[in-house]
Amino acid sequence: xxxxxxxNVDWDKMNEATMETLYMTLMAVAMTFVLGILLGLLLxxxxxxxxxxxxxxxxxxxxxxxxxxxxxxxxxxxxxxPFTKFLIDTVRGPNAALPSLIIxxxxxxARLVEIGLREVDKGVLEAAKAMGAKTSTVIxxxxxxxxxxxxxxxxxxxxxxxxGFTAMAGVIGAGGxxxxxxxxxxxxxxxxxTLMATILILVIVFAIQxxxxxxxxxxxxx
Numbered sequence: 001x002x003x004x005x006x007x008n009v010d011w012d013k014m015n016e017a018t019m020e021t022l023y024m025t026l027m028a029v030a031m032t033f034v035l036g037i038l039l040g041l042l043l044x045x046x047x048x049x050x051x052x053x054x055x056x057x058x059x060x061x062x063x064x065x066x067x068x069x070x071x072x073x074x075x076x077x078x079x080x081x082p083f084t085k086f087l088i089d090t091v092r093g094p095n096a097a098l099p100s101l102i103i104x105x106x107x108x109x110a111r112l113v114e115i116g117l118r119e120v121d122k123g124v125l126e127a128a129k130a131m132g133a134k135t136s137t138v139i140x141x142x143x144x145x146x147x148x149x150x151x152x153x154x155x156x157x158x159x160x161x162x163x164g165f166t167a168m169a170g171v172i173g174a175g176g177x178x179x180x181x182x183x184x185x186x187x188x189x190x191x192x193x194t195l196m197a198t199i200l201i202l203v204i205v206f207a208i209q210x211x212x213x214x215x216x217x218x219x220x221x222x
Contacts, residue, residue, distance in 0.1 A: 008184075008188075009193055010184070014180065014197070017177045018177060018200050020179075021176035021178070024098065024166045025159065025166055025208075028098060028105060032102055032106045032155070033155050035106040035110075036105075036109030036158070037113050037144075039061065039065060039106065039113070040109070040110045040117060042057070043114045044117040046058040051138070064107070065110050068103060068106075069108045073100070073104050073165050076103065077100045077172060080099055080103065084096050084099050087099055092173040092174070092175075093175055096173075097175075100165075100169060101169065105158050105161065109154055109155060109158045113151060113154060116151050116153075117143055119147065119150060120146040124146060128142045149220035152215050152216045156216070160205050163205055177197040178197070181198065
């Protein structure tokens with residue numbers, strides 16, 4: 001039955017493209033989560049009134065974050081081609097897409113992390129400081145645990161954006177469902193291939209959102 005609706009779909013290619021999209025998304029999400037939290041913490045702790053208050057560092061990090069999160073992703077990919085070639089030794093395939101995906105999404109997530117950290121009850125922070133807690137203790141025992149629901153919600157939003165980024169990266173040869181939809185669907189005028197690729201991307205997005213919602217509800221004890 002499904003073959004009748006999608007006569008031009010090569011299911012082996014579709015499965016391979018789906019795995020490539022999942023690979024790019026999961027790898028990029030993992031690195032974005034780590035880098036975004038580090039950048040977000042740096043933005044938060046170097047801002048006015050916090051333990052590492054430093055206007056110059058905060059300004060420099062803010063500029064870097066704002067610049068990279070403002071560049072349209074398709075342009076960022078092109079700008080980073082020399083860097084990708086140097087780092088990966090190729091500009092094609094799922095691995096070649098990872099630098100652009102990470103650099104494009106980590107600054108975006110860093111701002112969400114900063115927002116989440118600012119929502120932590122100041123009374124809890126002051127109590128920890130009054131008890132003589134070290135900065136590392138405040139970070140690991142107060143800031144991150146208290147802001148974790150917001151961090152999970154933020155990485156869920158970022159992961160969904162990353163699925164869209166992988167589709168754009170596919171247009172210039174990164175592989176995945178975006179590449180298949182462009183080469184097999186658009187260029188060969190096989191609308192059923194494009195439709196199936198779109199359906200699978202939507203399934204991935206809905207799955208990410210569902211997992212993110214479950215994790216957020218589980219972690220949020222308020």
